[in-house]
Amino acid sequence: MNKAVESNNLFVFQRSKALQQYCGDVYFTHEDESGFLYVLSDGLGSGQEANRAAIATIDAIKEDLQADLTYMLEKANQAVSGLRGAAIAIIKADYLSKTIYYTGMGNIRFYMIGLEDKLVFPLSGSGFLSGRKQKYRMQSFKYKPGSKFLLHSDGLVLSRVRKNLESPLCVVKLGHLIEQTILDIPTDDVTFLLGQLPN
């Protein structure tokens, strides 16, 4: 599987391990006038079982888009009991307060430009969602209006993240450049979401 989704403020790219039919990374995007919610879930392993676990987390989160992020994470955690586990990150933007809320478990990475041009890259809880009860932490950061951010699974290995985020290119052009760093036949599922926040 290989696909790219392009819009003014978001570029999403996904390519599955060995170009398998099922991708173990599953993402969800929701946006309205007040902000957005983006979720990226990486089911353990690859192929259909990984895909199934990741979809279960996303489905659980979609049930209530107004829920607290830590509650979303707990619902996603319960959804994978009996399935493969998953790494996951949830980011929510509030355009009014120019704030990003972040929570996650495991190896999904998130980078954004914060106040005073600081590169912000919150660390997720260690481990992964497995169905067993865990504690989750939500963090919040003020973002720099008009700046770019990147959410990606561990299949993407990108150096010079700050340089990329500070590029004057639009998200579609920059997204295609980042895409060029990904192997034609990847050895892990790869997903990235490159977005731009409103001014």
Ligand SMILES: [Mn+2]
């Ligand atoms: Mn992975």
